[in-house]
Amino acid sequence: MTARYRVRWLELLLLVVSGGIQVLGFVLLSVAQHRHLVTSDLRYPVVFIVSTIALSLWLGRAAPGADQFLLPVVTLLTGVGILMVTRLDSGLGHRQVLWTLAGELAIAIVLALPRSVTQLRLYKYTWASIGLLLIVLTILGGTDINGSGYRRWIGFHGVYFQPVELLKILIAVFFAAYLDEKHELLASARIRLKMIRLPPFQYLAPLVLVWGLSLALLVKQNDLGSALLFLGIFLAMIYVGTARAVYPVTGIAMFVVGAIGAFHLFPHVRDRTEVWLNPFAHSSTTGFQLVQGLIALSSGGIGGQGLGLGMPYKVPVVTTDFILAAIGEELGLAGVVCLLALLLFLVFRGLTIGIGSEDGFQKLLATGLVATIAIQTIVIVGGTTRLMPLTGVPLPFLSYGGSSALADFLMIGLLLKISAEAGTVP
Amino acid sequence: MNVNIRRLGAFFLVIFAVMVGDITYWQVIAASSMVGRADNPRQQVASLEIRRGLIVDRNGVVLAQRTIDAAGLVHRSYSDPSLSQVIGYDSLRYGKSELESTYDDYLTGKVLGTSWHSFIDQLEHKPVVGDNLTLTIDDRLQQQVASFLPGSPSAAIVANPHTGEILAMASNPGFDANQVSADNASYWSSLLQDPQSPLVNRAVDGYYPPGSTFKVATLSAALDTGVETLDTQFDGQAATGPLTVDSHTFCDNVIQSCAPFNNLPAGVTSVSLEQALMYSDNIVFAQVGLKLGKQRFLDYARRFGVDQTTPFDIPVQVSHVATPGETFDNVQLASTAFGQGGLNVTPLQMLMVTEAQANGGVIPRPVLVKQVTSPDGSVVKSASYGTLYQPESAATAAQVTAAMVQVVQGTGGSGFEAQIPGIQVAGKTGTAETGGSSLPHAWFVCFAPADHPRVAVVVIVEHGGEGAFVAAPIARKILQAALSIQQ
Numbered sequence: 020m021t022a023r024y025r026v027r028w029l030e031l032l033l034l035v036v037s038g039g040i041q042v043l044g045f046v047l048l049s050v051a052q053h054r055h056l057v058t059s060d061l062r063y064p065v066v067f068i069v070s071t072i073a074l075s076l077w078l079g080r081a082a083p084g085a086d087q088f089l090l091p092v093v094t095l096l097t098g099v100g101i102l103m104v105t106r107l108d109s110g111l112g113h114r115q116v117l118w119t120l121a122g123e124l125a126i127a128i129v130l131a132l133p134r135s136v137t138q139l140r141l142y143k144y145t146w147a148s149i150g151l152l153l154i155v156l157t158i159l160g161g162t163d164i165n166g167s168g169y170r171r172w173i174g175f176h177g178v179y180f181q182p183v184e185l186l187k188i189l190i191a192v193f194f195a196a197y198l199d200e201k202h203e204l205l206a207s208a209r210i211r212l213k214m215i216r217l218p219p220f221q222y223l224a225p226l227v228l229v230w231g232l233s234l235a236l237l238v239k240q241n242d243l244g245s246a247l248l249f250l251g252i253f254l255a256m257i258y259v260g261t262a263r264a265v266y267p268v269t270g271i272a273m274f275v276v277g278a279i280g281a282f283h284l285f286p287h288v289r290d291r292t293e294v295w296l297n298p299f300a301h302s303s304t305t306g307f308q309l310v311q312g313l314i315a316l317s318s319g320g321i322g323g324q325g326l327g328l329g330m331p332y333k334v335p336v337v338t339t340d341f342i343l344a345a346i347g348e349e350l351g352l353a354g355v356v357c358l359l360a361l362l363l364f365l366v367f368r369g370l371t372i373g374i375g376s377e378d379g380f381q382k383l384l385a386t387g388l389v390a391t392i393a394i395q396t397i398v399i400v401g402g403t404t405r406l407m408p409l410t411g412v413p414l415p416f417l418s419y420g421g422s423s424a425l426a427d428f429l430m431i432g433l434l435l436k437i438s439a440e441a442g443t444v445p
Numbered sequence: 446m447n448v449n450i451r452r453l454g455a456f457f458l459v460i461f462a463v464m465v466g467d468i469t470y471w472q473v474i475a476a477s478s479m480v481g482r483a484d485n486p487r488q489q490v491a492s493l494e495i496r497r498g499l500i501v502d503r504n505g506v507v508l509a510q511r512t513i514d515a516a517g518l519v520h521r522s523y524s525d526p527s528l529s530q531v532i533g534y535d536s537l538r539y540g541k542s543e544l545e546s547t548y549d550d551y552l553t554g555k556v557l558g559t560s561w562h563s564f565i566d567q568l569e570h571k572p573v574v575g576d577n578l579t580l581t582i583d584d585r586l587q588q589q590v591a592s593f594l595p596g597s598p599s600a601a602i603v604a605n606p607h608t609g610e611i612l613a614m615a616s617n618p619g620f621d622a623n624q625v626s627a628d629n630a631s632y633w634s635s636l637l638q639d640p641q642s643p644l645v646n647r648a649v650d651g652y653y654p655p656g657s658t659f660k661v662a663t664l665s666a667a668l669d670t671g672v673e674t675l676d677t678q679f680d681g682q683a684a685t686g687p688l689t690v691d692s693h694t695f696c697d698n699v700i701q702s703c704a705p706f707n708n709l710p711a712g713v714t715s716v717s718l719e720q721a722l723m724y725s726d727n728i729v730f731a732q733v734g735l736k737l738g739k740q741r742f743l744d745y746a747r748r749f750g751v752d753q754t755t756p757f758d759i760p761v762q763v764s765h766v767a768t769p770g771e772t773f774d775n776v777q778l779a780s781t782a783f784g785q786g787g788l789n790v791t792p793l794q795m796l797m798v799t800e801a802q803a804n805g806g807v808i809p810r811p812v813l814v815k816q817v818t819s820p821d822g823s824v825v826k827s828a829s830y831g832t833l834y835q836p837e838s839a840a841t842a843a844q845v846t847a848a849m850v851q852v853v854q855g856t857g858g859s860g861f862e863a864q865i866p867g868i869q870v871a872g873k874t875g876t877a878e879t880g881g882s883s884l885p886h887a888w889f890v891c892f893a894p895a896d897h898p899r900v901a902v903v904v905i906v907e908h909g910g911e912g913a914f915v916a917a918p919i920a921r922k923i924l925q926a927a928l929s930i931q932q
Contacts (some may be wrong), residue, residue, distance in 0.1 A: 138493055202446075259449040302484055310484065316471045317479035330487050352472040356465055362460045371452045374447045386450055393457045397464065404467045 025083035034413045038068035040172035041098035044326060051327030063101055063116050068125035074123050075279070081130040082439035086367050086372060088133030089438075092430050097424070099358060103345050104419040106327055107338050111419050113133055118421035122428025129432035136436050140380045143196035147229045150189035169240045182300075183237065183245050184426035188433075190233060191387035193332035197226055197377040198260030205261040226257070226399040235376040240265060243286070244398055244410030248355050256387045295408035312344040312403050324353025336354055338419040340411040343403045359400070362415065367394045367435050383439050388430045455612035489537050493519045496820075498552040498575035500532055500544065502584040503612075503815060508532060509545075510713040521626040523543070525584055527591035530616045530646035530761065533811070535627040536768045539633055543646065543759045544578065544814065551576040551817050554827065574820045580884035581610035581815045581828075586715065591928040593663050593919050598907035600647035601919070604929050606800040606892055606901040608830055609809030612927060616647040649761045649793045653905060656877030656912065657725045657859075658888045659784035661845060664722055664797050666745035667733045669841040675719040675848060677730045685709060686728040693776045695731055710857050722850045723858045725874060727783040734774060734782020742778060748836035750808065751790065751799050756833070758813040764790035785878060795875075796903040797833070799890040801897035802846050805839040807832050846871050850895045860889065862917035866927055869895035872920065884908040893924050900927040 041064040049060035062421025071094050078085055139146070153173070164179055172179040198205070204222050230253050237246040254267040254393055281288045290305055298306035298313070311334045318329060326429035331345035332339050336347075347355050369389030373382045392415045399418075402409035411422040471479065479490070500509035509532050533543025541549055545821045550556050554573040566625040590601050590613040591622070603613040620643040624632040626905045636644055645651070667673040682688075685707050686696035696706040721729035732740055746766045747753060755761045767773045768787035780786030797808045810833040817826040835846075849871035853860040860872040875888025887909035892901040902923050909915040 108623075163453065242871065255453055259446060259453055262446065262449050303483075310482075313471055314482060314487075316468065318485070319472055319784040320476055321473060330490065333486050347472060348466065350471060355468055355472070359461055359465060359468075366457055367454055370450050373450050382446055382450070386453065390453065390457075396694045397457075397460055400464050400468075404464065404471055406467050407466065427466050 023083070024080050026079050026440070027075055027083065027087050027187065029079070030087035031072065031091055033088070034068070034075055035220075036070055037095040037098065038064065038071075039070065040095060044099065044102045045105075048102065048326045051325060052106075063112060064098060064107060066114060067101065067119060068124045070120055070123055075432040076129055077127050078130060078435070081127070082435060083287070085435040085439035086368065088368050089365065089431055089435055090150050092361050092368070093416060093428070096358065096361055096365075099346070100342070101415040102326070103342060103349075103417070105340055106349070107332055107345060108419075111338055112420065115419055115424065119423040119428070121421075122425045125425060125429050128428065128433035128434065129436055130439070133311075135331075135440060136384065136433060137378055137440075139384075140190050140196035140199065140443060143193045148191040150182070150186040150193075150376055151236065153230055153231070154186060154233070154240075157182050158236065158239060167241070170243070171240055171242065176360060179421070180425075181420070181422035183195075183240075184420075185253065185424040187232060187245070187391055188250065188388070188426060188429060190383060191256070191391060192227070193229055194226065194260075195336070195383035195387050196255045198256060200382055202260050202379070203398065205257075206263055223295050226253075226313045243288070243291075244402075244412035246400055247398055248391070249393055251398070252387060252391055255390040255394070259386050260383055268407065275301065291408045291410070295405065300404065305418055308341065309405070309409055312341050313335075313337065315341075315344040316347040316404070318353045319348040321352045323354055324347060336411070339413060340399060340409075340418070341403060342414050342418045343400055349361070350424060359396070362392065362396050365389070372434055372438045372441065378435055378440075381440065385434060388434055389435075391430065392427070400441060455518055458708075464675060471886065483866055493537075494573070495553050496574040496822075497535070498554070498866065499553075499577040500580065501577065501717060502580050502582045502587070503610075504583065505579075506584045508582075512631055513890065514896050520623075523585060523622045523626070525763055526621050526623075527587055527615050528582065528584075529620050529622040530644070531582070531614050533620040533632075533759075536626050536628055538628040538630075539625055542644075543812065544580075544756075546713055547759055548814065550576055550816070551578065551825065559672065559892040576817050576819050576825050579815045581612065581812055582614070583612050583930060586930050587613040587615065589613075590923050591617075593922045594904075595909070595919075597905060597909070598641055598647065599905060599909065600651055601904045601923060602792055602796050604647050604796055604800065604811070604901050606803035607897050609807065609811045609833070610815070611811060611813050613811075613923075614646075614648045615802035616645070616651070618643045620644060620807055633718055639648070645827060646759070647792065647905070647907075649757065649759060649791055651791055651905065651907075652762050652764075653792075653886050653888075653907070654785055654788055654879065654887050655790045656784040656875035656886065657727070657730075658724055658795050658873050658890045658903075658912070659788060659790070660725065660730050660782075661802065661849065661873050661890065662749050663730055663733055663737070663742070663782045664718070665704065665749075665798075665801070665837045665849060666737055666843055667718070667875040668844050669745070672736050672741075673718050673733055674721075675717065675844055677718045677731070678715065679718070679721060679797050682719070683732065684726060684729060685714055685755075688728050688731055688779075690726065690779050691732070691775050693729060694740075694867055701837055708859065717853055719848045720855075721917070722848045722873070723855045725859045730763040730783040731779035731849070734778050737782070739775075743773070744783065745836060747780075749801065750794055750834055751788075751829060755811065757793070757811050761793055762791050764794040768794065784875060792903045792905050795888070796901060797892050799835050799873075799901045799903060800817050801834075802842050803901050804842070804891040806835060806837040806842040808834045808836065813897075820844070840847065846895055849891075854861065854890070859913045860891070860912055860917050863891055863921045863924070863929075864890065865893065865921060868924075868928065869919070870894050870921075871895040871898075871922065873916070874917060876910075876912045879908070880914075884910045887912040887915035887918040891914075891917075891920050891924065900924060904926070 045064050049057050103117050104115050152412050162172045162174045163170045164172050187287045257266040294306045298309045302310040315331050315334050329348040333350045334344050366389045373385030376382050395412050399412050399414050401407040413420045497511045507522050532585045532630050535541050535543040535545040552575040555574040557705040576664040598617045642834050688695040701874050707728045751764045751766050777786045781788045801808045812828040819825050852858045853863045853870045854871045859874045863870050870893040872891030877886040889904045902920050903918045904920045906915050
């Protein structure tokens with residue numbers, strides 16, 4: 020690799036804009052909280068922006084042709100996330116900044132590795148095995164740090180990690196590799212059943228096995244949000260990989276059957292469905308969080324209460340699952356729509372990178388990674404706003420969560436690398 | 446593959462659009478109903494941060510203010526418990542009532558002045574300072590009026606008959622608004638369970654048959670229409686009864702005497718209309734009502750404000766000339782003319798009938814809040830003084846006043862207990878039967894001095910007995926106190 024150094028001017032310009040917005044946000048927060056500006060409050064955005072600019076300059080050497088929109092958009096989303104988390108709990112804000120710095124380091128390393136993304140496909144069963152093994156280890160020897168009754172973290176020396184966040188990337192890699200290998204077979208129709216052409220389901224076996232195993236482990240951990248996310252990734256990727264609608268349709272049909280079964284088998288699934296349908300009947304017990312979240316959203320109105328001027332801390336678990344309620348209350352509908360537009364833009368950018376790539380595996384991987392971001396957003400935003408039953412997953416880039424931030428940045432790292440290899444220059 | 450990636454993108458676009466629609470629903474369309482929910486802690490916390498305005502009497506005596514106790518909790522505190530049903534309470538748990546409710550937007554500073562100061566304060570998120578209310582109440586008089594009333598259910602209003610300003614308004618039994626505003630749950634439930642309903646302001650929400658005090662209105666109608674004059678004579682059975690209307694006989698206890706019904710002293714068998722008011726002769730007023738006829742009688746009742754919503758600073762019960770749904774036949778007409786039948790009124794309504802006589806036939810708009818001032822002292826809102834109704838001519842009012850003076854000052858007048866040495870008092874007693882074995886309601890309406898009225902008073906004691914002996918002495922004390930304060 021003897022690529023010439025190139026300053027990524029567009030990215031730098033957008034980063035300056037993104038940084039300006041973040042600094043403005045922190046200035047407003049500081050004034051709201053202290054009635055005047057406390058300069059030390061600006062240390063988080065300054066550290067974050069300086070490190071991102073450094074990363075951009077490093078990309079000019081490591082991957083000069085990589086997409087120049089991804090990093091500024093991600094920086095703005097993450098910056099708003101740090102702003103809201105800091106506003107809710109300044110101690111958590113401090114930790115979040117450290118995790119995002121680690122995430123930027125991960126991006127730098129991914130882009131610095133001399134090997135191609137395509138080589139990931141060679142070890143697809145290894146990745147899947149590592150991911151599943153991590154979950155098994157978590158179930159056996161993990162920690163339950165939030166008192167939910169389930170071990171979802173692996174920790175050492177005070178640093179805790181949620182393996183499920185890594186698993187979603189590994190599963191996307193596995194699916195992409197497998198589907199690219201077998202997509203001709205899967206797209207063909209071998210079996211005829213009278214008028215209906217059925218696809219060769221037998222080739223799906225390894226895919227369904229890996230997916231089924233991860234699903235079983237997540238259900239064991241009562242992590243229904245992640246289970247739903249994995250189902251979504253599976254369906255999106257199999258649709259793109261086989262070009263046949265019969266797979267997602269079959270998948271959704273099976274999901275509906277499974278969901279009805281789960282409704283009858285597991286009391287907590289029944290409880291959640293009941294809360295989803297009638298939250299106001301349970302507003303002081305099981306529906307408390309959902310109702311308080313909706314009240315927070317409503318208090319925001321169109322323009323929001325203003326940073327630091329609402330009471331989003333009245334909503335339980337507001338820094339992670341319910342960060343949208345806090346954003347909605349203080350930044351209003353305007354702020355929420357801007358952030359959702361940024362997330363959608365990010366998704367579209369990722370899909371464009373996938374389309375631009377020559378390699379089938381990279382296409383599928385890019386699609387799988389942004390589908391993860393999109394579906395995760397839909398699951399938690401839909402859950403917060405009563406579009407679907409509430410299951411807890413982080414809102415990408417915005418919720419507090421170290422593993423989540425690190426995994427999200429790793430995904431962006433992979434997307435940047437795919438775009439660099441495809442040579443797509445905006 | 447690329448086609449499918451694009452379709453997946455379109456799918457996400459649609460889902461995101463649905464999400465934006467849903468969030469718009471919660472943040473805009475459903476927002477006001479969600480924000481108003483009782484389990485939203487925001488409004489409670491926000492309301493504690495508002496510097497709620499003061500309520501002071503006409504002389505600047507503080508009646509209600511925001512205080513912070515030793516534990517740092519914000520309370521509304523009230524200095525005169527006799528005003529609890531007028532000012533109301535302000536409780537996070539039990540809501541707001543009376544002036545605290547009707548003037549809430551001013552007290553919480555929601556009615557913003559257009560000054561740059563308030564705009565900049567709002568931008569800087571400074572605590573909101575509410576506007577102050579100045580009442581027409583004179584708290585010195587208020588406290589005396591409250592002390593004159595018995596502890597049993599009763600009410601009194603003192604007003605300036607020319608301006609309509611309410612100088613005192615008391616209702617017993619009262620309650621301590623401080624306890625309600627402090628969210629005292631056991632106290633609140635004891636108030637709700639009390640059969641005497643202490644939360645009710647009987648002066649404006651009490652709903653009683655007015656008894657003979659309503660003869661003032663009947664007399665006004667008869668004189669104003671020219672149906673009768675004060676000199677019209679009623680002799681023999683026309684004065685004493687019995688009187689038969691459509692097969693119903695008033696005072697059918699003929700074997701003994703009609704005295705409890707015609708109220709005439711022993712030996713009096715002939716009266717003028719003026720004397721009929723003085724003695725409070727029901728037989729005469731039943732005939733006057735019949736002679737007026739249903740249409741003119743109802744018309745005059747309405748001119749005095751009966752069956753109409755009275756505009757006031759606190760909610761007022763509407764008075765009704767007949768029980769809704771019942772036919773108003775001649776028997777009803779005759780009974781209503783002397784204040785019984787299906788007629789039910791508030792003490793405020795009887796005050797208005799009295800004010801018309803004292804104020805040349807004009808009922809002034811009743812005023813309780815003199816003005817609303819912003820924290821810097823500028824006037825935000827002034828009371829709208831003026832004519833509410835003009836039921837009769839000034840000449841009629843003067844004639845009725847003359848008859849009402851006879852009630853108090855005349856020999857054998859039923860209102861003699863209201864006499865004040867050196868001052869002519871015009872008044873009318875009322876003893877309203879309520880059926881059953883309980884005592885009648887005791888009423889008295891009056892104003893003084895009769896030639897240049899300065900105060901009008903209405904007093905009611907629920908099931909107190911004879912208006913002449915129970916309500917009139919209270920009214921006399923109130924008149925004396927009011928006149929001495931006004932000098």
